[in-house]
Amino acid sequence: MSSSTNVEVSPPSLDKGKRRAQDTEPTERTPLLNSQSSSVLLDSHDPPPAVARRRLRSKLTTVFLVSLVITTLGAIGVGILAWTYASRASHISTDDILTEGLVFRGPDRVDVLSISPQGGIALRVGGRLGFDAGAVLGVSAESDDTLFGDIWKAVGRWGIRRLNRVAVNMSTIALVAGHVVLATVEPSPVVIPLTASPPSDSSWLTPISMPLLIRPTTNTTALIEFVRESWRDGWAVVRADVSNVDVRGGFFGEGNWRAWLHKQLSDVKTQVRIEIPPIPGLPHGPLPRLSDLITLQYFSLHSTERATLELNALATVPNPAPPSFNLTSPSLPFTIALPSNISMTGAPIASVSTLPFTLTHPNISLAIQGNVLPLSTQATPLLSTFLSRYLSRQNNPILVSTPLIEGLSIDLEFPAPNPPPQVLRNVTIHDMSIKPSGTVVTASGTVDARIVLPKGMDLKLHVGRVFADVLVFDGEVPDGAEFPSSLGEPDEDDEHPLPPAPPLPSPLPPHAFARIRPEEWLPSQSGPVELSDSGSLYAISAHLVDVPLEVLPGRQKEFSGFVSKVVFGSGDGATAGILGVGAVGVEVAGLELQASRAAQAREMELTGLPFRGSVLVGKKAMRRGGLLGLDVGLGDAVNKSEEELGKVREEVKKAVRRLLGKWT
Incomplete structure (x- = not known):
């Protein structure tokens, strides 16, 4: 069993590369794509650089052209x-x-x-x-x-x-x-x-807030006519050139x-219409008199230690401006003149100016102050007439002008004081006697009176002469009896011309029987008494010496009855009422006159001063005057028997009747 089988397996070459690649762990320095793979991608997708550049130029050209067209169109649009x-x-x-x-x-x-x-x-x-x-x-x-x-x-x-x-x-x-x-x-x-x-x-x-400089026209006639028409129409229409x-x-x-915007206009003409605001109580129509719009709230005149006459006043006028409108004004100068037949601008008598004022509602208050100017020969009688009318409760025409507008003179009316003043007061005749003087009857006595100037008139006066035109009544003056104002102008040829004689009242007031009008001014004495609540108070005294007493037509019976009261009445005499108009020649401290006659250089006359009073005509004065023209005085009759007294009375009555028949 020693044999064995050896099998050799050779790994394929390709596996080596792959395994090596897989076995290699990536690090932070490992590229994402290796050079080989990158080459492969570039070569397969991107165009060449020249092509890319051509495409970029094309896009830029397109953007430029589009922008140019849009800009051009915008410029054209803006230009249009x-x-x-x-x-x-x-x-x-x-x-x-x-x-x-x-x-x-x-x-x-x-x-x-x-x-x-x-x-x-x-x-x-x-x-x-x-x-x-x-x-x-x-x-x-x-x-x-x-x-x-x-x-x-x-x-x-x-x-x-x-x-x-x-x-x-x-x-x-x-x-x-x-x-x-x-x-x-x-x-x-x-x-x-x-x-x-x-x-x-x-x-x-x-x-x-715009400053303006206005120069009004000197054609005052056209200016006044324009104001009248504008008030009538309710609009002021003018052309602005x-x-x-x-x-x-x-x-x-x-x-x-x-600053590129610049335009010039030439010969510009346009119509301007301004509505005239209504004044309460004065509808548009005929232009109202300025005297109807101006109310004199206060007026004073006083002598100063600088030997001048200063005046102050406060007047109000309606304010037609709306409450939102404000106005401030500096002092405005004016000259006050009295109308004259000699000069169209009148005779200047005072120089005044308003104090700086602002608008108030409903009325504008104007405080006025100034002084009386030295009076020319022309102005003296005009001022006398002015004061006489003022003191006898009559309005006076005046002319107001300003040096700011040359030739402009405004007719105004200076109002009489309200209530009307009684300048001559407590007029009486002491020790009055009536006696024959040839074919006329004369009166004698001492005239006493008080001069009370209106409130605000604190003047230093000296009354050097007086004159009185008097109606005499049997008893007190009846209510409602008036003495007529003087008419006409005095005789300028006389050194001291008498005030003109007004006609007798028609019909004659009841119980009036005689008129006493001296043939010349009566010398008088005067002196300040005290400062009353009304104004300066002066006492004057003058003597009547054998002034003719004129029995009024058809009033012989009243005259005879009054004399009989004096002679045969019980008591010390009979009361006679007196009603008349007086005049005084005065010197005013601070008033500089330039009269033509030296005698009048410091004196002016105030006439038309009404008065009324009473006087006791006594028996003693009648006896001293020898009214009966008999050697036997009435006082001796008391020692006679009643029978003898009766005979005396009868003789006196017969004598009085004869004398009255001769005088009347």
Whole structure:
């Protein structure tokens, strides 16, 4: 069994390689693909490098061409859009810009910076301003827009928002009504914000404050006529003419792309309509008188230690402006004159100015202060008439002008004080006597009175002469009796002309029987008494010496009855009522007069001062005057018997009747 079988098995060669590869463990440095496999893959899938380069160039060329076409089309589109916007903008009229685009609300505030005759009126006007560029260019969004139209408008609105603002510089603006230039306005350059699609309210407007310089016309007639027509129509309509308007994009001096927008407008003309706000209680129609609108709340006149006459006043006028409107004004100068037949501008009597003021509701309060001017020869009698009318409860016409507007003179009415003043008070005649003097009856006595100036008139006076035109009544003056005012003008040829004599009342008041009117002024004495609640208070005294007593027509019976009361009545005499109009010649401290006569250089007259009072005509005075023309005095009759006394009385009555018949 020694034999054995040996079998040799040779492993195939291919197995060696495979097994070796499998037995080798991969490491981190083992390549994923060996060089042999990589060669096989490249050779079987990738094109050659030249082909790859050709393909890359082709792709880049395609991208470039597509981009060029898109850019070109975009540029063409933008150019078309720009051309359409520019074409539309070039055809926009000035009226469209002003009526559809430019929106101004206000003015909300006006500050008067300065006023001068040469420089005009400098104002700072505040308001709210905006420009609806979307409406003017037609790019506002609408519900019926097409897709292309919506895109076109959206681009336009985007451009407006990018532009944002324009700067506008205008030449002088002429405000014309008809063919008359009412005023010229020099505006300041302004930046106007642009809006593409504003809301329906005013919240999009931008507050602005713009300085303006206004020079009114000197043609005051045309100016007043324009005001009348505007008030009647309820609208002020003027044409605004501007020779040149320069519009630039952005702010002034801005150097970016916005400055490319530049447009100049020439000979711009547009109509401006301003609604006249109503004044409560005054409907539109005929222009009301300014006197109806101005209320004088307070007035004072006083002598100062500087030998001047200063005046102060407070006046109110209705404020037609809405509550949201504010105005501030500096002091405004005015000259007050009295109408004169010699001069159209009147005779200046006072220079006043308003204190700085603001608007208040419902009325504007104007505090006024100034002083009385030195009076010319022309002004002195006019002021006398003015004061006389004022003190006798009559309104006075005045002329108000300002140096700020040359040639403008406004007619106003200076109101009489309310309640009406009683300047002459406590008028009486002491020791009055009535006696014959030839064929007439004369009266004598001492006139005493008080001059009480109205409230606010604190003046230093000296009354050097008085005059009184008096009706005499049997008993107290009846209620309702009036003495007529003087008519006509005094005689200027006389050194001291008497006030004109008014006609007698018709019919004559009951119980009036005589009139006393001196033939000349009566010298008087005066002096301050005390300062009353109303004003300065002065006492005056003058002597009547043999002044004619004129028995009124048809009143001989009343006259005879009064004399009989004096002679035969019980007591010390009879009461006579007096009703009349007085006048005084006064010197006012601080009032500088330039009269033609030296005697009147410091004196002026106040006439038409009504008064009433009473006087006791006594028996003693009658006896001293020798009324009966008898040697036997009435006082001796008491020592006689009753029979003898009766005879004396009868003789006296006969004598009185004879005398009365001769006098009347």
